[in-house]
Amino acid sequence: MTSSNVSRRRLLHAAALGAGTMALGGGLSACSSGSPSASADALAYWDWYVTQAPWVDKEIELFEKAHSGVGVNKTTQQNAKYADLVALANRSGNPPDVFMIPQVPSVAEQVAKGWLLPLDEWATPEWQSRFPEGTFLEGANVFDGKVYSAPLKGSGPQLQLYIHHGVFKSVGLTNPDGSVKIPRTWDEVTSAAQTITKKSGGKSYGFGFGNADNIGVLAWWLDLFVRGAGAPGGAPTGPGLGMDYRVGKWTFGTDRAYADFLELLVEWKKRGFFHPNSVSLSDEAARAFFERGKFGMTVGGVWNQPEWTQHKFTDYSLVTLPSPTTTPQGYYYADPVGNGTFAAVSAKSKKAHEAFQWLDALTSPAAGRRWVQALNGVSAHPANNDPDGIDSKPFATFVGMTEQVLRGPVPLVRNPALAAVAPSAPKPDISDVVTGIYTGQIKDVQSELSSLADKKFQLFSDAVAAVAKKGKKVSTSDYVFPDWDPTKPYTTKKA
Amino acid sequence: MSLLATRQRPPRTAPTVAPRPGLWRRIRAAKWSYAYLAPMAVLLLAFVVYPIFASFGYTFYRWNGIGEPGDYVGLANFQQILHDRIFWGAVGHTFVYAFVLVPVQLVLALALALVLNNPKLKFALFFRTVYFIPVVTSAAVVGVVIQLMLANFGDSAGSLLAKTGVTDGQIDWLGDPHTALAVIILIGIWHTLGYNLVYFLAGLQTIPAELYEAAKLDGCGPVQSFFRITIPMLRQVGVVIVVLAFIGSFQVFDLVQVLTGGGPYFATEVVNTYIYHLAFGGSPGSAAQPDVGLASAASFLYGLLLIVFSALQVLALRGIGRRRAA
Numbered sequence: 001m002t003s004s005n006v007s008r009r010r011l012l013h014a015a016a017l018g019a020g021t022m023a024l025g026g027g028l029s030a031c032s033s034g035s036p037s038a039s040a041d042a043l044a045y046w047d048w049y050v051t052q053a054p055w056v057d058k059e060i061e062l063f064e065k066a067h068s069g070v071g072v073n074k075t076t077q078q079n080a081k082y083a084d085l086v087a088l089a090n091r092s093g094n095p096p097d098v099f100m101i102p103q104v105p106s107v108a109e110q111v112a113k114g115w116l117l118p119l120d121e122w123a124t125p126e127w128q129s130r131f132p133e134g135t136f137l138e139g140a141n142v143f144d145g146k147v148y149s150a151p152l153k154g155s156g157p158q159l160q161l162y163i164h165h166g167v168f169k170s171v172g173l174t175n176p177d178g179s180v181k182i183p184r185t186w187d188e189v190t191s192a193a194q195t196i197t198k199k200s201g202g203k204s205y206g207f208g209f210g211n212a213d214n215i216g217v218l219a220w221w222l223d224l225f226v227r228g229a230g231a232p233g234g235a236p237t238g239p240g241l242g243m244d245y246r247v248g249k250w251t252f253g254t255d256r257a258y259a260d261f262l263e264l265l266v267e268w269k270k271r272g273f274f275h276p277n278s279v280s281l282s283d284e285a286a287r288a289f290f291e292r293g294k295f296g297m298t299v300g301g302v303w304n305q306p307e308w309t310q311h312k313f314t315d316y317s318l319v320t321l322p323s324p325t326t327t328p329q330g331y332y333y334a335d336p337v338g339n340g341t342f343a344a345v346s347a348k349s350k351k352a353h354e355a356f357q358w359l360d361a362l363t364s365p366a367a368g369r370r371w372v373q374a375l376n377g378v379s380a381h382p383a384n385n386d387p388d389g390i391d392s393k394p395f396a397t398f399v400g401m402t403e404q405v406l407r408g409p410v411p412l413v414r415n416p417a418l419a420a421v422a423p424s425a426p427k428p429d430i431s432d433v434v435t436g437i438y439t440g441q442i443k444d445v446q447s448e449l450s451s452l453a454d455k456k457f458q459l460f461s462d463a464v465a466a467v468a469k470k471g472k473k474v475s476t477s478d479y480v481f482p483d484w485d486p487t488k489p490y491t492t493k494k495a
Numbered sequence: 496m497s498l499l500a501t502r503q504r505p506p507r508t509a510p511t512v513a514p515r516p517g518l519w520r521r522i523r524a525a526k527w528s529y530a531y532l533a534p535m536a537v538l539l540l541a542f543v544v545y546p547i548f549a550s551f552g553y554t555f556y557r558w559n560g561i562g563e564p565g566d567y568v569g570l571a572n573f574q575q576i577l578h579d580r581i582f583w584g585a586v587g588h589t590f591v592y593a594f595v596l597v598p599v600q601l602v603l604a605l606a607l608a609l610v611l612n613n614p615k616l617k618f619a620l621f622f623r624t625v626y627f628i629p630v631v632t633s634a635a636v637v638g639v640v641i642q643l644m645l646a647n648f649g650d651s652a653g654s655l656l657a658k659t660g661v662t663d664g665q666i667d668w669l670g671d672p673h674t675a676l677a678v679i680i681l682i683g684i685w686h687t688l689g690y691n692l693v694y695f696l697a698g699l700q701t702i703p704a705e706l707y708e709a710a711k712l713d714g715c716g717p718v719q720s721f722f723r724i725t726i727p728m729l730r731q732v733g734v735v736i737v738v739l740a741f742i743g744s745f746q747v748f749d750l751v752q753v754l755t756g757g758g759p760y761f762a763t764e765v766v767n768t769y770i771y772h773l774a775f776g777g778s779p780g781s782a783a784q785p786d787v788g789l790a791s792a793a794s795f796l797y798g799l800l801l802i803v804f805s806a807l808q809v810l811a812l813r814g815i816g817r818r819r820a821a
Contacts, residue, residue, distance in 0.1 A: 084775065087561045104785070105561050113562060202654070211670070212642065214756040272664070277646055279670025279759050285646045424786070427581065427772075428760070436760035439672050 042071030043351060043358055044096035046086070047343070048079040051306045055374040063361045070354045090115050090348075097349040098358050101149060101341045103238070108419040110344075111143045117345040118146035122356045130365065132382060134336055139412040139419030141340040150363040151380035152342040152371065155334040155405045156398060159224040159301055160318040161189070167296035168192070171199040182317055186225065186264060186324045189297070193273040196296040207268065208275035208295030210286025216431030217283060218438055221299045222261060228323030229257035232330040232408070232486040235434070239425040240460065245409040248480035249457050252430070253450030260324075262437050262445050269438060279439060290316075302398050306375050309392055318394055320401055330486045333408030339380065378402050406489045409481040413492040417472040418479075423463035426455040547798075553791040560774070560787040572792035581761050582793060585769040586800065592680055592765060593744035600684045601691055601740060608695035609725075623696070627689035637686055638753025645669060645678075669755050672762035679754055679763055686750065687743065691736055698732035699725070734812055741808070745801060766797045 049056055053076060060072045075096070077085050083102035089095040095115065101107060110116055128136055131150065136142050141149040161183075168180045173192055175181050183189040193206025211217045216237060223235035233251060236242025244251045252258045268274060275295045278286070283300075290298045291313045308314065321328045343362060345355040361367060368379030375395045378385045387396040411418050428436070433452055436442035460476070467474050484490050522529060554572050556564035576582050607626060611619050629637065645668050656662045668678050702725065710720050748767035751757060757764035757772065764772075774790035 084560075091561075105559060109561075211759070212756070214758060276665035277667050277670060279667050280642070280675075280755070281646050281670075282642070285643075432760055435758060439670070439759045439762075441672050441760045441762065 042073040043098060043355055045072050045074050045358065046077055046082075046089075046096040046099040047074070048077050048082045048100060050076060050079075051303060052371075052374070052376045055371055055376055058370065058374075059362060059367055063358060066361075067354070067357060070357065072358055086115075090346075093348065095346040095348055097351055097355040098343055098345055100343045106419070106422045107141070107148070107341050108139070108143065109422065111148060114347050115344075116148045117347045117349065117352055117355075118148060119150075119345065119356060119359075120146050122353075122360070123147040123150070127360075131363075131380060135340060135380070137336055137340055137410075137412060137416075139416035140337040143419070149341045149344045150359065151339045152363055152368065153339050154378040154380045154382065154385060154402065155332070155339060156302060156378040157320040157332045157401045157404055159220050159299055160320045160398065160401070161224060161322055162290065162298050162300060162304065163317045163319070164290060164293055164296045165315040165317065167196055167200070167204050167293045170204075170293075171196050171296075173296075180317060182319055183297075184319055184322055185326060186229075186261075186322060189322050190264070190268065193268060193297065194271065197271070197273050204293055205275040205295040206273035207278075207297050208281070208286055208289055209278045209298055210281035210283040210289075211279045211435060212282045212285075214431075215283060217286075217299075218434040219431035220301075221265065222258065222430065222434050224299050224320070225261045225264075225322060226255075226257040227330045227332065228321035228328035229261065230329030230486070231255045231257040232333070235430050236456075239423045239456075240421065240463075242430070243460075243479060245411070245479060245481045246484055246486070247482075248476055250453040252453040253446070254453070258449055259446050262434065262449075265434075265438060266440075279435070302375075302377050302395070305392070305395050305398070309375055309395075314392060314394060316394055318397055318401075320404060328487075331404055331406045334405050336410055337412055372399065406486075407491065408486075409484050409490050410492045411479050414495045415474060415478045417467070417474050420467045420470075420472060421460075421463050421474060423456075423460040426452065426459060428452075429456075550791040551795060553788050554795055556788040557786065558788045560785050564788065568788070572789050573796065575789060576793045576796055581764060582766075582769060582796075584761055585757075585764040585766045586797070588676060588763060589745060589747065589765040589767075591676065592683065592747055593741055595680050596683050596744050597737065597740045600688055601736065603684070604688055604691035605695050605729075607688075607692050608699055609721075611692070612696055612699045623692075626692050629686045630689035632686075634686060634749035635753050637682065638750055641682060642669065642754060670759055672759055675755055675759065675763045679751055682754070683744075683747065683750055690743075691740060694732065694736045694739075695729070698729045698736075701732075702728045734815075738808065738812075741804075745804075766793070770794050770797070 045060075047056060056074060056076075060074060064071055082100075083104040086095070086099060086102045087105075090113070101110065101116075105113075107116075128147070135151055136147055138145070141147065141151075163180065163182060165180045168174065173181045173195055181192070183192045196204050196206045209217050209221070219235040219237065223237075227234045231244065231251060232246070233242045233244040236250070242250060244255070275281070275286075275289065281289065286298065287300070287304055287307060289295060291308055291311060308316070321331065323329065343359055345352055345359055349355045363380070365379075365381045365384065368381045369384045371377065372379050372384050373390065375390075375392055378399055385399050385402055387400040390396040390399060430452060433442065433448055437445055437448070442448050464474055464476050478495075481490070481492075516524070553564060555567055555569060557566040557568050557572070558564035610616065611623055611626075613619075616622075654665055657665050666674055669675050706724050706728070707720055710724055715723065746767060747765050748771065751763055751765050751768050752771065755763045757768040770790050770793050773786050773793060775785050
């Protein structure tokens with residue numbers, strides 16, 4: 001390639017990126033918070049928080065009061081396009097000063113590309129000590145000993161079964177004292193769904209969900225139900241997730257909990273327990289339908305609650321880990337890796353000190369307390385997670401559930417070099433497969449699950465081999481913890 | 496001396512034709528035309544021609560679209576696409592969409608155009624506007640509104656069908672793999688019907704009224720006039736309409752993306768949504784890695800398929816033209 005070819009190519013790249021950035025700028029201005037701080041001197045901050053926006057706005061207000069002359073200009077980007085927009089902003093050399101760290105590419109790759117600013121100047125050991133032990137982890141938010149991010153959220157059970165009290169009461173699913181009979185085992189859930197569907201006279205269905213957005217809602221059902229049945233990997237929501245660390249593999253094909261639950265799911269559908277439009281409803285619509293009592297049970301996360309609370313709908317309960325037996329055989333496990341990376345300061349920021357102050361404010365214990373009080377989730381600071389001080393009963397229940405989240409194996413602790421392992425996801429992945437099984441497009445469930453598990457392991461092995469080829473000491477055996485009992489907390493030892 | 500001998504031959508000189516001006520002079524003569532064309536040409540080169548060639552280079556890499564591609568994989572992306580049943584399923588769905596939508600839509604558009612072309616019809620302009628409104632409405636808006644309608648009222652229609660015994664049970668119109676593509680095709684027919692209606696109306700208005708009057712005097716009825724005058728006179732404009740309708744149908748994307756996202760379980764995946772999902776990753780919130788190299792390979796292969804189809808179409812049209820000339 002000649003130098004003139006290169007320069008032409010660069011010119012066209014620059015023209016395309018310039019046009020894209022201009023267009024982006026136009027779009028962004030439409031999304032900005034519109035606060036008085038929206039000036040050219042203000043810190044540019046990007047996130048994808050929509051339902052959490054009131055909390056962010058409040059934090060901006062408090063920050064601006066406490067730091068006179070420093071403003072924050074917030075832009076809430078569309079979740080689905082967030083990773084592309086951050087990549088585009090970095091490629092065009094115009095990233096925001098502070099931004100929530102996108103899931104793609106991996107944090108390790110973002111650090112390698114020089115997108116993130118090391119925070120060591122400010123993130124002193126004293127500053128780090130305000131977070132719980134183990135928060136700063138090499139390969140997660142620390143690279144080559146330098147800190148790049150800090151956590152906002154703590155670990156709660158990712159998914160819950162939500163129960164509509166009005167629907168349950170209307171069909172007589174109550175205890176002798178008049179309280180709602182909460183189903184906790186697979187059989188109790190089945191029985192409740194049957195009663196609702198039969199007795200409501202067509203007004204309500206046992207279950208409902210909204211799968212139209214392709215956000216993998218049916219995989220949430222699989223995840224919630226199989227964990228309690230003793231499949232600690234659950235259903236992966238990302239390429240490297242969902243592994244059963246006892247064997248360092250995906251066990252869809254070998255652990256019968258998966259096929260058993262999917263058989264039950266198909267049985268529920270055949271018996272008409274699901275709202276018939278579930279596959280084509282959006283998640284938003286399904287949330288509204290549940291609120292209106294069109295179905296009695298649904299699966300989702302704590303993110304459902306702020307919207308229902310805004311609508312003054314609090315007549316519901318939540319349980320997690322419904323299991324075949326009364327005692328769960330597996331749990332949710334704390335995620336020190338995922339939770340440790342919330343937001344970062346851009347390496348290109350010209351106001352790095354102020355940018356860190358904003359990140360510091362967002363991850364402070366006080367902001368964490370307000371995060372919990374605004375019903376957004378649990379805080380990284382355990383002292384904030386006290387159900388007693390929370391007005392909303394369902395949210396207090398959720399916060400109380402953090403006790404059911406155990407410490408599990410963390411391969412990165414054993415070998416930080418694993419941070420560079422970035423397996424790709426097969427297509428179709430588990431959420432597609434569960435949809436195919438639900439709609440009857442996949443008949444041979446066991447064979448499909450085994451094939452998927454093999455494909456995932458192959459892609460994972462390839463990713464590990466690619467990192468090993470670059471001279472790093474990594475192996476698929478780094479992910480095997482044969483001494484782990486999924487019903488007990490586990491402390492990972494450094495290699 | 497024979498007559499032939501006395502005939503004088505014309506001198507062997509070139510005909511006196513003015514010399515053709517040079518290229519530069521011709522460009523200068525039409526400089527304003529070129530000036531007006533230049534902005535569009537530059538944009539076309541930058542955003543259509545350049546990406547086509549640039550994306551071909553990406554087909555040889557495994558690349559997530561961030562930074563410069565570095566993981567050279569040769570022809571592996573093409574091999575993967577050729578062995579991907581989801582790709583071939585998407586090709587099948589795209590062809591089903593095109594080959595069902597185009598004939599049905601053209602018949603409907605022609606029928607409506609004949610009605611609206613009737614000079615005795617009152618409020619013809621109003622009806623033309625009504626039928627054209629869906630065309631100027633964005634497919635994204637159409638998709639969202641229809642999705643909401645089906646979410647809120649689809650179960651009522653479904654239960655009515657179930658109660659009357661037409662169906663075994665309630666139907667999830669966009670969530671059932673047996674009905675989802677059919678529903679999208681129906682919406683597609685309705686959404687773009689106005690285009691073809693306008694084209695046919697324009698074609699019908701070029702047919703001289705005298706032809707119909709003469710046919711009437713010769714005793715032709717409306718059916719005979721339609722087949723002996725209207726159809727032959729519309730043939731040329733009809734060819735253009737068919738070609739444009741197929742091109743539009745093979746590019747279907749927005750309706751599918753908004754209504755079903757290609758689901759359930761790829762039952763409505765068309766090639767453009769398939770390429771989009773590869774290029775920009777999977778679902779929101781998930782960490783699915785985009786693969787621009789694979790998407791470029793799929794795009795390139797689909798382009799080849801369309802070139803073959805277009806070539807066949809051109810050959811067929813030439814054949815029709817030759818038969819007509821004979």
